Amino acid sequence: MNDAPAVYRPRNPKASGWYRCVEDYFEEFVRVYDDRFAAKFGFWRPHIEKVIYRFLDCGDLHKGFARVKCGDCGHEFLVGYSCKGRHFCPSCHQKRVVEFGEFLCTEVLAKVPHRHIVFSLPKIVRRNFLYDRKLLGKMSRCAWECLDIFLKASCPDEQSRPGAVIAIHSFGDLLAFHPHCHILVTDGCFHGDNDFTRAPSFDWDKLEELFKKKVFRMLVKEGRITEELVEKIGTWNHSGFHVFCGEPIEPNNQSSMENLARYIIRASLSQERMIYLEEAGKIIYQTKDGSAKKEFSALEWLANICSHIPNPGEHTIRYYGFYSNVARGKRQKQASDSAALTIHEPLTSKKEFRKNWARLIQKIYEVDPLLCPKCGGEMRIIAFIEEQAVIEKILKHLGLWLVNSRSPPRKPASRVCEDLPEFLPPAEFLPPADGFFPDPDYLWNQYL
Numbered sequence: 001m002n003d004a005p006a007v008y009r010p011r012n013p014k015a016s017g018w019y020r021c022v023e024d025y026f027e028e029f030v031r032v033y034d035d036r037f038a039a040k041f042g043f044w045r046p047h048i049e050k051v052i053y054r055f056l057d058c059g060d061l062h063k064g065f066a067r068v069k070c071g072d073c074g075h076e077f078l079v080g081y082s083c084k085g086r087h088f089c090p091s092c093h094q095k096r097v098v099e100f101g102e103f104l105c106t107e108v109l110a111k112v113p114h115r116h117i118v119f120s121l122p123k124i125v126r127r128n129f130l131y132d133r134k135l136l137g138k139m140s141r142c143a144w145e146c147l148d149i150f151l152k153a154s155c156p157d158e159q160s161r162p163g164a165v166i167a168i169h170s171f172g173d174l175l176a177f178h179p180h181c182h183i184l185v186t187d188g189c190f191h192g193d194n195d196f197t198r199a200p201s202f203d204w205d206k207l208e209e210l211f212k213k214k215v216f217r218m219l220v221k222e223g224r225i226t227e228e229l230v231e232k233i234g235t236w237n238h239s240g241f242h243v244f245c246g247e248p249i250e251p252n253n254q255s256s257m258e259n260l261a262r263y264i265i266r267a268s269l270s271q272e273r274m275i276y277l278e279e280a281g282k283i284i285y286q287t288k289d290g291s292a293k294k295e296f297s298a299l300e301w302l303a304n305i306c307s308h309i310p311n312p313g314e315h316t317i318r319y320y321g322f323y324s325n326v327a328r329g330k331r332q333k334q335a336s337d338s339a340a341l342t343i344h345e346p347l348t349s350k351k352e353f354r355k356n357w358a359r360l361i362q363k364i365y366e367v368d369p370l371l372c373p374k375c376g377g378e379m380r381i382i383a384f385i386e387e388q389a390v391i392e393k394i395l396k397h398l399g400l401w402l403v404n405s406r407s408p409p410r411k412p413a414s415r416v417c418e419d420l421p422e423f424l425p426p427a428e429f430l431p432p433a434d435g436f437f438p439d440p441d442y443l444w445n446q447y448l
Contacts, residue, residue, distance in 0.1 A: 013059040013080075017276030018090065018269070021283065025298040026052055037303040041177075042131045048306045051088050058083035058092065061395055062402070064386040068370070072377030078400075079381075086316070087308050093267040100317070101261040104165060104184075108323055109261075111251040112196050113187040116260055119143040119211055120180040122240020124233065128224040129170070129179040133311055135222065136179055137318070140166045142214040143181045144320040146207055151189055151199050160191035162199075163322030167264040173287045174294045175268065175304045182264035184257075187248045190322050208243040215241070265317065268308040 013019050033044050057063045059080040069076045082092045121129070121139070129135045144164055151162040164185040172178035188198040216233075219225045233239050249256055275284040283301040286293040296304065310316055319325055370379045385391055395401040 013091065016271055017274065017278075018271050019056075020278065021276050021298055021301065022052060023056060024278070025281070025302060026056070029299050029302045032299065033303070036299065041303055041307045045309075045311065047312055048309055051083075051085050051309055052306075054083035055085055055089045057081075058085070058089055061400060062391060064384070064391060066381050067383040067385065068379050069382045070372035070375065070377045070379040073372060073375040075372050075374045075379070078394075078398075086310055087268045088305065090267050090269065090271050097262045097265055097267070100265050101258045104261040105254060105258045108165065108319070108328070109184070109257065110163070110186070110190075110196075110322070112190075113198060113248045113250055114184050114257065115187050115248055116246035116264075117147070117183045117185055118180060118242075118244040119146075119183070120178075120240075120242040120244075121215065122233070124229075124240065125215070125219060125225060126177055126179055128219060130177050130307060132222075132224070133314060135219075135224070136168045136170065137315065138218050138222075139179060139215065140168050140181050140318050142211060142218055143183060144318075145214060146210045147183070147185055148321065149210065150207055151186070155189040155191050155197045157189075157191035160189035160197070161321045162186045162189045163324075163327075164320045165261075165264075165323055166318045166320065168316045168318070171268040171308045174285060174292065175308070177304075177307055184260065184264065186322065204243055204245050207245075208241055211243060212239055212241040269305060 014023075030049065038044065059082065061078055061080045063081060065078040065080045067076060068079055082095070083089050084096075085092050086096065087093055119139075119142075129139065143166060147164060148162060152160055162185060164183055167182045168179070169182060170177055170179050186196075188196055190196050216225070216230045220227060220230065249260070269285075270288075273286050273288070276282075277284065281298045283296045283298060284293055285296065285301075319328075321327070371377075372379050385394065392401060
């Protein structure tokens with residue numbers, strides 16, 4: 001058997017079906033969006049265009065690169081710059097996932113038991129969150145308030161408090177818009193100076209009922225649904241709200257905790273689960289377990305993916321209670337921790353918040369990007385090349401210069417919704433008087 005360590009090979013983003021689909025259909029998608037997709041997915045957000053332009057340049061050596069060289073044998077390779085996009089670029093988002101998992105386990109989570117909890121919404125109210133993305137943050141607040149009430153009941157100390165990290169998701173298994181919260185929450189409360197008390201087993205149905213009431217109250221207050229709709233849903237046998245609660249994760253189970261931390265901020269799409277039928281202009285996408293598949297036209301596929309791109313500055317990870325930014329900042333300033341943190345010290349020393357490129361690549365692909373593929377020596381980055389003339393000269397010398405076979409995507413001459421502020425949907429996307437949004441994929445009469 002060959003026991004030689006695996007070596008890193010720079011990726012070729014243009015070879016993926018996902019990249020080819022975007023490159024082939026992006027211009028047409030931008031041109032027809034208002035006519036074909038605005039009614040279903042909301043008005044066009046100009047930020048989407050910027051995200052996709054950066055994705056098309058991600059890893060492209062023609063846009064600049066870093067030179068990596070082995071000090072022993074002189075072997076070199078080039079690494080293109082990344083777009084650092086969220087959700088749309090699978091490669092860049094995966095680096096973010098690994099970094100978040102490490103940060104959460106080394107800098108945020110205390111050495112106490114935790115649970116994985118998921119709060120889900122019914123289809124009848126989901127469209128409100130698509131047209132007003134600020135509601136996603138308010139949904140996470142509703143989930144936290146429910147958990148705070150339940151967990152504080154486990155400790156008699158009035159100053160007790162749990163901690164939670166909430167990841168806001170907008171996508172389902174087949175990319176339908178499905179707003180829900182994945183939560184890592186302490187299985188109990190911190191209290192006093194030296195104690196953490198586990199939460200006893202309690203009725204999760206009651207937690208679901210409380211979450212439903214808080215979400216309805218929030219949506220009515222925001223003017224998104226009516227009291228009449230709330231009363232009507234109250235007569236259904238199943239409201240569509242759901243709370244999932246996993247088994248406790250013990251503090252010594254570090255690998256499970258880090259894997260779960262990665263899972264809750266995973267990308268909205270998986271390239272391994274999609275097949276691009278180039279000639280037919282279609283995408284076949286399957287569920288994670290392979291039990292179901294769905295066929296999209298290329299334009300429908302792009303519309304679905306773009307609905308999950310966060311707005312600039314939109315926080316999809318939120319910290320509450322003992323894990324809030326304010327609480328962590330105070331503990332750092334006072335150079336003190338609770339007894340739980342003192343008793344259960346991490347096995348490793350405090351790590352830097354930002355992990356370097358080489359360590360992330362090594363953890364994602366289980367290869368060392370700075371291991372020379374020829375001699376096994378240590379490589380290092382020796383230069384960043386950004387001047388276009390130098391880029392062209394180097395790539396032509398290496399036989400890597402490619403003249404584009406097609407012109408790059410161009411911005412459309414005008415857009416119907418170009419001048420609208422991003423947070424305000426057009427009048428036709430505001431909720432109708434009866435509180436219902438038309439949804440061709442939902443059979444309303446099965447609940448009426």
